[in-house]
Each structure stands twice: as C-alpha cells, then as structure tokens.
Amino acid sequence: MLASFDIRECLSFFCFISFSFIFCFFMLFASSFLGGKSTSRYKHTPFESGISPVGDTCLHFSVKFYLVAMFFVIFDVEALYLYVWSVSITETGWVGFFESFIFILFLLLSLFYLIRIKALNWAYK
Template sequence: MSLDQYLPIFLFILVGIGVGVAPQVLGYILGPNLPDSAKNSPYECGFEAFGDARMKFDVRYYLVAILFILFDLEIAFLFPWAVALKDIGALGFWSVMVFLAILVVGFIYEWKKGALDWE
C-alpha cells in the first residue's frame, strides 16, 4: 500500500482546514480593531443589564421545543425508508404506514390537548 492512495484524503483535510481557518485569519488581519470602553464592557449593547438573567421560562416553551424535536426526528426516519422503498417490499411499506398512523394519532392527541396552542 503506497502513500499515493492517501493524497486525496490529505488534500481534503487541508482544504477543510483552510476553509475554516482562512476567513478567521483574514477577518482578524483586515478587520478594524478599534476597541473602546463600551466595546470592551460585558454588555456590548450600550446600556447596563436589567433584570435577572436567570428568569423562568414558561413550561409551554419547553413543551413545544420537545414536541418539535420529537416530530422532527420521527420524520427523519422516513428518509432511509424512502430510499430503500423498492428493496423492502410490502411488509416494509405497511410497517411504516403503521408508524405514520401512530405518529398522526400522537399529533392529533397533542393538538386536542392544546399543547400546540401558544397564548
């Protein structure tokens, strides 16, 4: 096994590092560097912070976020199924239809419970 086989991989790694590092270096070199007291302060927006940073969020925010992740991941399971649809046959098709039916029942249940309402 010769090292010539690894040349494309090495070039790919170098290009990846270059694409990641070069814009940062160029921005650091070419970008303006004019710090002042407001820029170096912890709050760059120009005024002091108000309120507590540890404020409580409504539970519905977390519920909607969890439901989004749940349904998003379940939809992501459909991509490999769609690619392999010709190979898995009728049994694979109907098993995914059962999966989708359960997904729709769960979605309707959440909708009827009002978990998706944001008021």
C-alpha cells in the same frame, strides 16, 4: 472480499483535510489582523434599537416550553421519514406500506402516551 488498498486515495484524502484545516486557520487569523479595531468606551455596552437596556436580561422559561419544543422536533423529524416513504412508494410496495403503517401506529401510541401522562398540559399541578 476486501477492497484493494490504494495509497493515492488516502494521500488525496489527507491532502484535502490538511488543506481544509490550513485554509480555516488562515481565514481566522487573517480576519483578526485585517479586521477593524474599535476602542471606544461604548464598545462593550449592549445596544438594541437605539435604546439603552433597562433591567435584567435573564428570562426564565417554564420547563414545559422546552418539553413541548422537544416533542415538536421529534414528531417533525418523524414526518420527514414519512415524506421519504411517500416519495418512494412505488419502490417499497406493500412491504413498505405495512412498515409505514406500523411506524404511524407507533407515532400515535406515543402521542396518546404523552397525552395520558399529561406532558402536553401547560397548567401547573
């Protein structure tokens, strides 16, 4: 069945959204008018702990670093799913247990796959 359409709920939603946008724009423009202005000649020079910068600030990292970081994030997020499952173990019962077992099995298979294709090795080929 379709829920009844109430114009007052839509109106309150649009009022909330419009007030939020107006408030955000007001805060942005108020900070530009009320904020302090500095016109010194050292305003746009980088400053780190009282030491003037020397050399190039562009650092080159290996692609392996980003790859391992992405693998960590992926496996870390999957650990959050396991935490949610462990909190609700009494409600899920045996069905939830077998589903989590299959989930952990897929995690292990993907980890073994990453090891097999040597995606976690730092050594250059």
